[in-house]
Amino acid sequence: MREVRVQIREVITPQDLDYLADNLREGDRLEMLAYNGMEPREGLQYCVDNNDEVWVACVEGVPCCLFGLQEQMFEDDEENSSAVIWALGTDLLFQHKKLMALISRKVIRDWLNRYDVLFNYIWEENEVHRNWLERMGFTVLPDTFIKSEMGEKFLLFLQFSPVNMEED
Secondary structure (H helix, E strand, O other): OOOOOEEEEOOOOOOHHHHHHEEEEEHHHEEEEEEEEHOOHHHHHHHHHOEEEEEEEEEEEEEEEEEEEEOOOOOEEEEEEEEEEEEEEEOHHHHHHHHHHHHHHHHHHHHEEEEEOEEEEEEOOHHHHHHHHHHOOEEEEEEEEEEOOOOOEEEEEEOOOOOOOOOO
C-alpha cells in the first residue's frame, strides 16, 4: 500500500482558493451560508484576509482543507490566552479520515501548547462537524450559542489546554 503524502503550508494561492471553493464539502458550504450568507470563494478569501494564521493542507498536492486561527483576548480574562479556530475542506478529508485525524490531533495539540483555550461556534445542523470536533476532544455546549447574521443557531465548542491549566 502506497503512503499518501500530506503537506501543510502557509502559502495560500488563488488557485488553492479556487479549487477549495469549487470542491467545498456540502456541509461546509451550507454552514458558511448559514453563518454569513457568503458563497465559498468569498468566504474562503475572508478567512485568509481576517485571521492571524491560515494554512492549507494538501493531499498529493491537491488542496483538501483551509484552516487557521485568530487570537482572541477577553477584557475580563487577560491571564488566559485563547484562539478562535476553524477549518473548511473538501471530500478528500473523508477519503483520508484516519490520516486527517492524526494530522488534526497534532495541529490541535500544538495549538493547545500555545493557547489556554481553543474555541468557535458550529452550526447546530452540522452533525458531521459536531462528531468530528467531539472526536478531536472538543466539548460542544448545546445550551451556549449565538445567532448568526443569517439568524441561524451556532453552538459553542471549546477545548482547554491541559498544559496551561492551573492545579487547584
